[in-house]
Amino acid sequence: xxxxxxxxxxxxxxxxxxxxxxxxxxxxxxxxxxxxxxxxxxxxxxxxxxxxxxxxxxxxxxxxxxxxxxxxxxxxxxxxxxxxxxxxxxxxxxxxxxxxxxxxxxxxxxxxxxxxxxxxxxxxxxxxxxxxxxxxxxxxxxxxxxxxxxxxxxxxxxxxxxxxxxxxxxxxxxxxxxxxxxxxxxxxxxxxxxxxxxxxxxxxxxxxxxxxxxxxxxxxxxxxxxxxxxxxxxxxxxxxxxxxxxxxxxxxxxxxxxxxxxxxxxxxxxxxxxxxxxxxxxxxxxxxxxxxxxxxxxxxxxxxxxxxxxxxxxxxxxxxxxxxxxxxxxxxxxxxxxxxxxxxxxxxxxxxxxxxxxxxxxxxxxxxxxxxxxxxxxxxxxxxxxxxxxxxxxxxxxxxxxxxxxxxxxxxxxxxxxxxxxxxxxxxxxxxxxxxxxxxxxxxxxxxxxxxxxxxxxxxxxxxxxxxxxxxxxxxxxxxxxxxxxxxxxxxxxxxxxxx
Numbered sequence: 233x234x235x236x237x238x239x240x241x242x243x244x245x246x247x248x249x250x251x252x253x254x255x256x257x258x259x260x261x262x263x264x265x266x267x268x269x270x271x272x273x274x275x276x277x278x279x280x281x282x283x284x285x286x287x288x289x290x291x292x293x294x295x296x297x298x299x300x301x302x303x304x305x306x307x308x309x310x311x312x313x314x315x316x317x318x319x320x321x322x323x324x325x326x327x328x329x330x331x332x333x334x335x336x337x338x339x340x341x342x343x344x345x346x347x348x349x350x351x352x353x354x355x356x357x358x359x360x361x362x363x364x365x366x367x368x369x370x371x372x373x374x375x376x377x378x379x380x381x382x383x384x385x386x387x388x389x390x391x392x393x394x395x396x397x398x399x400x401x402x403x404x405x406x407x408x409x410x411x412x413x414x415x416x417x418x419x420x421x422x423x424x425x426x427x428x429x430x431x432x433x434x435x436x437x438x439x440x441x442x443x444x445x446x447x448x449x450x451x452x453x454x455x456x457x458x459x460x461x462x463x464x465x466x467x468x469x470x471x472x473x474x475x476x477x478x479x480x481x482x483x484x485x486x487x488x489x490x491x492x493x494x495x496x497x498x499x500x501x502x503x504x505x506x507x508x509x510x511x512x513x514x515x516x517x518x519x520x521x522x523x524x525x526x527x528x529x530x531x532x533x534x535x536x537x538x539x540x541x542x543x544x545x546x547x548x549x550x551x552x553x554x555x556x557x558x559x560x561x562x563x564x565x566x567x568x569x570x571x572x573x574x575x576x577x578x579x580x581x582x583x584x585x586x587x588x589x590x591x592x593x594x595x596x597x598x599x600x601x602x603x604x605x606x607x608x609x610x611x612x613x614x615x616x617x618x619x620x621x622x623x624x625x626x627x628x629x630x631x632x633x634x635x636x637x638x639x640x641x642x643x644x645x646x647x648x649x650x651x652x653x654x655x656x657x658x659x660x661x662x663x664x665x666x667x668x669x670x671x672x673x674x675x676x677x678x679x680x681x682x683x684x685x686x687x688x689x690x691x692x693x694x695x696x697x698x699x700x701x702x703x704x705x706x707x708x709x710x711x712x713x714x715x716x717x718x719x720x721x722x723x724x725x726x727x728x729x730x731x732x
Contacts, residue, residue: 254286262304290322518618643688697727
């Protein structure tokens with residue numbers, strides 16, 4: 233497959249010519265969990281492909297066997313499928329440019345490196361580790377940025393052949409130009425120019441014959457027809473080297489989209505080592521997958537309007553490369569919670585009930601509880617599903633509580649007024665035969681009107697008495713309906729006893 237033949241830019245958007253199809257790739261290394269930055273790269277890569285009616289390709293880069301984690305490939309598959317980022321070509325489904333696992337593509341990389349040697353863009357390097365370490369020490373002592381001193385760069389063909397015949401181990405290095413500059417374009421950062429003299433003669437093929445990442449990804453991207461490359465901005469410094477490889481082969485350079493890092497705060501990157509959440513962790517903490525995807529989309533990308541809640545299909549329509557920011561994205565847990573809450577509000581009552589029942593059952597074992605009613609009370613108040621067990625743990629058993637909880641400045645209640653309120657409530661609720669939310673509400677509000685008091689004066693003591701908690705998923709009326717008549721009356725009597 234070939235790269236793009238024509239590219240047109242309109243206000244930061246990339247519009248491809250009709251003759252060439254947009255092809256993007258997500259190329260993770262199977263080294264463990266799916267971290268948030270990785271998932272964002274996958275998401276942006278997917279959105280660019282689908283926005284342009286193109287192909288989203290999954291390629292597994294597994295050549296770093298030292299960091300390989302058993303089962304990590306399945307984590308990648310499961311995460312992408314769960315989030316709806318379905319690939320058009322990949323290891324499990326095949327495609328026209330496979331194999332899609334890098335370790336299965338090994339045979340070709342050395343051949344491509346040898347072509348570069350033939351064209352004068354690469355060379356054999358026979359320097360051993362001891363010599364390289366010594367060079368590095370000298371450079372560091374002289375406050376020179378460490379880089380290869382090009383000792384083998386100008387060996388004659390005869391010298392090279394002699395060393396090859398002698399079986400001396402070697403690597404193959406890229407021969408960087410020593411003068412002039414290299415300029416590359418990035419859709420986020422614009423044109424960037426570097427002095428060629430600052431570019432290290434990087435290794436392309438290691439001593440064991442394996443390609444380096446920097447070489448393999450260029451060859452793979454070209455042979456797979458990749459038109460757009462999305463990656464973190466830590467690769468900006470490598471982009472000139474990639475461009476020089478493309479030029480050396482006579483290949484078309486893809487469109488680069490380098491994204492700023494996702495930060496915990498202004499100075500600290502998100503890191504699993506620091507206990508920061510992976511995608512799997514966020515799901516375990518009670519976040520909805522669609523909410524997480526929505527949130528991740530906004531980590532470094534700004535939509536044009538005010539809307540912030542997007543389905544995946546809406547993101548495909550709205551996504552624009554020009555909205556990607558150069559500034560680091562701050563992982564804001566408050567915003568994530570707010571987005572999650574918005575998704576919870578959008579669930580149907582049936583969906584919500586199905587979702588939360590396991591969480592309710594962690595602390596509520598009673599079978600006589602009206603779960604749909606409890607769910608209806610919880611839904612407008614829930615931000616995280618994992619908060620639910622603690623919110624409803626009063627249902628099975630009234631916790632021991634201090635009577636100071638009856639004192640509420642805003643409600644103008646204290647222990648004395650609360651005792652008065654509960655004594656007034658008790659006979660009224662005892663007289664309610666058909667125990668429903670509506671009937672309890674009518675009885676209590678008739679009492680409020682009769683006594684000529686504020687709602688909170690009566691309802692705050694009731695809520696405290698039946699829950700024993702400062703914060704509850706609903707008011708006194710709903711809680712009584714959920715608990716049932718017998719339990720509600722018993723708890724009110726208990727409150728009167730505590731306050732007397």
